[in-house]
Amino acid sequence: MHLKESIYRDQTIRLAHGNGGRLMRELIEQVFAKHLKNELLDINTDAAYLPFDVALGDIMMTTDGFTVEPLEFPGGNIGSLAVHGTVNDLAVSGAKPLYLTLNAFIEEGFEISVLDRIVASLARACVECGVKVVAGDTKILRRGQGGGVYLATTGMGQRLTKQIIGLHRIQVGDMLLLSGTAGDHGTAVLLAREQFGLMGSLKSDAASVLPITEALMEIDGLRFMRDPTRGGVATIAHEISQAVRQSVRLYEARIPYNQQTKVVCDLLGYDPLYMACEGRVLAVVAPECAEIAVLKLHALGYVDARVVGQIELGRAHAFIETELGGERILQELEDDPLPRIC
């Protein structure tokens, strides 16, 4: 390829990369299609055909936007996050993710080499999760009207119909199970912001939760799963209490934490139970199945998985039993201490 035909002759994104003409075609071909190519992705069509074997189950759909800052952080970047976030929403619904669409909003002046890194990482995450990008769109934002790159991914998957899960299946006595340490993603992203002047080896937990959800879906007593992203474990506990109209009790001593997450949150005055995870599952299971569920996850390498709470008869609120035996209500979040965490 001659340099004059290569997008890399420019080092940064220009408005003309969004005009529908030659430069946009080069951006699509040489960055997006290069990394994401598969037999279903055709950049010359308006819509993609999606093969489904409907005998396998219900068709499910979800969507998510991504605005994380910084765009690259220990443990991932906005590209891998955009895959994991949408794959995980399908996974906790009991579905197998199959297809993604991708929207990119790129700010004028953004470095093409960084964009390339982000899309490469997105492509690797797709391979790991077994999903294909089947359609996409890019828009270029004027300088000062963006945040580098914003992404939106929409996911399609199929849900095996044999096992129905949902908030409506939760009963008093059910156990809450958390698949790993709480709050690492939000805390790692905070740490990666220079403004705090902190250093650390803490990595985001951002990852596909598909191995976890597939294992839990084999358990008959599985009632419900959710990935505790914005607002963290505390917010999901609150949501469950509101949906079930009963009490949700968490045990502080049982919540698995990464020591660094605890220290950083203490230092900055955040509660790690409200910090986003991007690779964890909070599951509700029948009490007689809780132990086997935890053991299953341990066997898969999720060594921090454990029972962290229970659904109790009582008024609709979530609370945490502290290590000293006191109780603290887990309120719904009011102010936002942490914009652009995912």
Place this chain on the structure above:
Amino acid sequence: MHLKESIYRDQTIRLAHGNGGRLMRELIEQVFAKHLKNELLDINTDAAYLPFDVALGDIMMTTDGFTVEPLEFPGGNIGSLAVHGTVNDLAVSGAKPLYLTLNAFIEEGFEISVLDRIVASLARACVECGVKVVAGDTKILRRGQGGGVYLATTGMGQRLTKQIIGLHRIQVGDMLLLSGTAGDHGTAVLLAREQFGLMGSLKSDAASVLPITEALMEIDGLRFMRDPTRGGVATIAHEISQAVRQSVRLYEARIPYNQQTKVVCDLLGYDPLYMACEGRVLAVVAPECAEIAVLKLHALGYVDARVVGQIELGRAHAFIETELGGERILQELEDDPLPRIC
């Protein structure tokens, strides 16, 4: 509802409207769910179940981002545009649009009353097009890192399998048909920008093209359809010439124009053939079917529909035959004169 529980107690969007807590729930419930409610949209689930009757045809998917400025323009706003744009990509693929997902990136400080108007308009366009929003996500952008509102919509539809269309079906001798006047959307959006100090009654052509594509799909000789958005009719003519590796001839005298679009483009030095349409179809049909196709569209009220060109044996380029008998090559766009037009 008490004022303290209403999102309208604030007049503008705050960062806390994106935090996963109470304010975000209010934004979702009181703006998005209020307008978009339907039996498939459940704001308490991670993924939506989509009913399909697979006997009806192939499942198709497309996605598009929207950054139009100003957000409201004569003939529509970013909300209705986000529906029409994605519905139209499915329609020109020969599919019947069924479901949409919606991503909103909203800038801190944005007026909630304007957001409400945009979502209301989006909801009306959904009803008109017969599609349902089944999932959504909102992210709040810091002040100075957004453009008011950016949207992304992903669409799912079904394609009747009896009629296969695509670039590969185009043959030398085929006719190009345009369903209405060229370049009105881009020109109307330009006019709506105060910077030009121009006034006019020109309206965008933004609309669903579903009635057009459904009528054309009944014609056996239909080869290909596309909606000429970014880059306009000229860019699609160029794309066809590259895909077919033959010449595409347009006749200047036959291109239907709105008089105001012509005048404004002349004044500002733009070529209206490169200006975006958002409610037009450029179709390729077998020569023996061209007249019946035009008459069909006339009967539906698309009175400006006409044959505007032809595929010719020759080298792969698009050109326009001027009214004086000369020929002008329609180059691929280089610079972008018009960011944020759709």
